[in-house]
Structure formats: C-alpha cells, structure tokens
Amino acid sequence: MQVWNPEGIHFGFFQPWCQILSWHQYNQPWFLGDRLLEIFKFYARLRYRLIPYFYSAAHTAARTGMPVMRAMPLVAPDDPKSDELLYQYMLGDAFLTCAFSKTLHLPKGMWVDYWTGKIVKGPVDLQCEYPQDRGGPLFVRGGAIIPTWPDMQYVGQVPIETIGLDVYPSGGSAFTLYEDDGTTLAYREGRVAETRITSVATNRALTLTIQPRVGSYEGMPTTRKFEVRIHGAARPRRVTVNGRDASVAWSWDAATRTLSVPAQEGAARKKPAVVRCEWA
Structure with a gap:
C-alpha cells in the first residue's frame, strides 16, 4: 500500500487484500503526520466494518470465479466506454471507485455517492470530487x-x-x-x-x-x-x-x-x- 498521500490510502484499502508493506520502508501510519494519520485511521475502521461484505465477496469468488475486484468490461460489458476505463473498478457487487484519476464514469443505473448520499443517474462522466479527508470517490450501486x-x-x-x-x-x-x-x-x-x-x-x-x-x-x-x-x-x-x-x-x-x-x-x-x- 502506498500511504504517503490520501489517494494511495484510499486505493490501498479498497482492494481485495490490503497490506502496508512495512517490512522494507517506513510505511507505518504513525510516521504519516496528523492529517494522513487521521485519514488512514478512518479507512482502517471502514475496512473492518466492511469485513462481512468483503468476506462474502471472497466466498462468491471461490465458488463462481467472479473476482472481488472487477474490471469495468466485466461488470458493464454493454457500455461502450468500459474498455477505456483503466483506472476504475467495482469491488464486489456494490462499490465502484477509481484510483489516481481525475474523472469517473458511472454505467447505466442509479448510483449513490457513499460520502455525501447524493444520487446520480448513469451513464454519466464525472469529475472526481470527494471530501478533503478522503482519498477518492466512492459510489454505491442502487439496490445494494x-x-x-x-x-x-x-x-x-x-x-x-x-x-x-x-x-x-x-x-x-x-x-x-x-x-x-x-x-x-x-x-x-x-x-x-x-x-x-x-x-x-x-x-x-x-x-x-x-x-x-x-x-x-x-x-x-x-x-x-x-x-x-x-x-x-x-x-x-x-x-x-x-x-x-x-x-x-x-x-x-x-x-x-x-x-x-x-x-x-x-x-x-x-x-x-x-x-x-x-x-x-
């Protein structure tokens, strides 16, 4: 996990398996400074709250072959933009996010901004906007x-x-x-x-x-x-x-x-x- 900016922390915690990799460099959260430490702690708590969701997604992957982390052509094959969306992905059935990108594409359907609760109807292209104490956008598929x-x-x-x-x-x-x-x-x-x-x-x-x-x-x-x-x-x-x-x-x-x-x-x-x- 790259922990030296909010984007890296966001991406690191929203993967099937996250690890800090502290064995070869100073990645421990207490070296991050006050702002990044609070962001790290927020994502760590969120990750633990979501364990039953991730664990169920892992069971599904073991049973069906559907991966926990899903490329956009896999989840939205009929969307003509899916092949170009290299920096965004679905994590399980519910979450859509991206990493180190300024734009995000939401496929057809209803989506909810996890940070703000705002409802967005796809398909639509968006500029990535999220609170200052977060590291990236996070959307929930309608019906989740x-x-x-x-x-x-x-x-x-x-x-x-x-x-x-x-x-x-x-x-x-x-x-x-x-x-x-x-x-x-x-x-x-x-x-x-x-x-x-x-x-x-x-x-x-x-x-x-x-x-x-x-x-x-x-x-x-x-x-x-x-x-x-x-x-x-x-x-x-x-x-x-x-x-x-x-x-x-x-x-x-x-x-x-x-x-x-x-x-x-x-x-x-x-x-x-x-x-x-x-x-x-």
Missing part, C-alpha cells in the same frame, strides 16, 4: 445491500452480536451473506452459514426479507440480530417488522435521510424476518 460489523481494532476484539445492513433501495435486489469460523479450512467441507437477503422497493414502499441462516459452522451464534439502515429515505408513514407495528423501535435521521430499524432472526430459524416501510 451491504453487511457491516461494529467498529473494532482487530477481528475477534468484540463479539458480533448484531450485523448491520446498509440498504440503498432501487427496484429488486439481493445479497447472500456468507459466514464461517474465519480461522480454519472447514468451509471446504461445507461448514458455512448462508443468509439470503432480498429487497423490493417502489415509490410507495420497501420490503426487506432476511431469510433464516442455512448451514452452520463451529462457534456460530445461536441467534442473529440485525440493524437495518435504509439510505436516502424520507420519514416513513408506517414501519412493520414481521407484520407488527415497529413505531417504537425505528428511528429516522433527517440530516442523513437514513431510516434505522432493528430486526432479529427467529429462534427456530424457520421463518424470515421481514421489514416493511411505507411512505404512502
């Missing part, structure tokens, strides 16, 4: 469902009692969360839990369905809680979880236009958890 962990300094520091689900509604979409013990090769023998999550969004409502986990692995939590965060949402008229009114539990942040709703897997792992939000 992104699992997250709580903040931590290293894997295993805190128990994963709740999985965050960042939802960017757009039509119908789906995501499969893959989990295993994280330390052994038991996943090769099928010791994996899969959680299928689907989202159906219209102008009037959103229905998010979290299927019960299928499969198991050593040390798997007996129950699973979720914190659903719906981005770009107006204040809803009604929110239900499994058909029951959830007016006490949900919250809405007017500044970020984010709706948060807690949900939980059923104890028997037989029925899905269904979150429904209505705006009209």
Whole structure:
C-alpha cells in the first residue's frame, strides 16, 4: 500500500487484500503526520466494518470465479466506454471507485455517492470530487445491500452480536451473506452459514426479507440480530417488522435521510424476518 498521500490510502484499502508493506520502508501510519494519520485511521475502521461484505465477496469468488475486484468490461460489458476505463473498478457487487484519476464514469443505473448520499443517474462522466479527508470517490450501486460489523481494532476484539445492513433501495435486489469460523479450512467441507437477503422497493414502499441462516459452522451464534439502515429515505408513514407495528423501535435521521430499524432472526430459524416501510 502506498500511504504517503490520501489517494494511495484510499486505493490501498479498497482492494481485495490490503497490506502496508512495512517490512522494507517506513510505511507505518504513525510516521504519516496528523492529517494522513487521521485519514488512514478512518479507512482502517471502514475496512473492518466492511469485513462481512468483503468476506462474502471472497466466498462468491471461490465458488463462481467472479473476482472481488472487477474490471469495468466485466461488470458493464454493454457500455461502450468500459474498455477505456483503466483506472476504475467495482469491488464486489456494490462499490465502484477509481484510483489516481481525475474523472469517473458511472454505467447505466442509479448510483449513490457513499460520502455525501447524493444520487446520480448513469451513464454519466464525472469529475472526481470527494471530501478533503478522503482519498477518492466512492459510489454505491442502487439496490445494494451491504453487511457491516461494529467498529473494532482487530477481528475477534468484540463479539458480533448484531450485523448491520446498509440498504440503498432501487427496484429488486439481493445479497447472500456468507459466514464461517474465519480461522480454519472447514468451509471446504461445507461448514458455512448462508443468509439470503432480498429487497423490493417502489415509490410507495420497501420490503426487506432476511431469510433464516442455512448451514452452520463451529462457534456460530445461536441467534442473529440485525440493524437495518435504509439510505436516502424520507420519514416513513408506517414501519412493520414481521407484520407488527415497529413505531417504537425505528428511528429516522433527517440530516442523513437514513431510516434505522432493528430486526432479529427467529429462534427456530424457520421463518424470515421481514421489514416493511411505507411512505404512502
């Protein structure tokens, strides 16, 4: 990882495998100075929060051959500009970013600026704009469902009692969360839990369905809680979880236009958890 400017830090953390390479030069973050150190710490925390997303993308790569880091001709083969986009790429199904470039091309569809929440409709060419304390642009494909962990300094520091689900509604979409013990090769023998999550969004409502986990692995939590965060949402008229009114539990942040709703897997792992939000 090249850590001596914000762009290098951004690119280094948004790869399938990031490493500082401190064995041959002074790349340790405490040598960076105050500004770069804060940027490095931000990206490091973000990377750890996104581990379930990257880990699921790695499972998908192992099963299907679809790489975690995807060249634009692979993800937008019908876009005539894809062959020329050498400095940008998709990371998994959700994220589109670029490295050391002043321009960015968004393929057809709805995209959300991850840093600002601004919605952009593609296809469109953009000048790269991002906050001063970031190192590059980052867009989320409309319909994305992104699992997250709580903040931590290293894997295993805190128990994963709740999985965050960042939802960017757009039509119908789906995501499969893959989990295993994280330390052994038991996943090769099928010791994996899969959680299928689907989202159906219209102008009037959103229905998010979290299927019960299928499969198991050593040390798997007996129950699973979720914190659903719906981005770009107006204040809803009604929110239900499994058909029951959830007016006490949900919250809405007017500044970020984010709706948060807690949900939980059923104890028997037989029925899905269904979150429904209505705006009209």
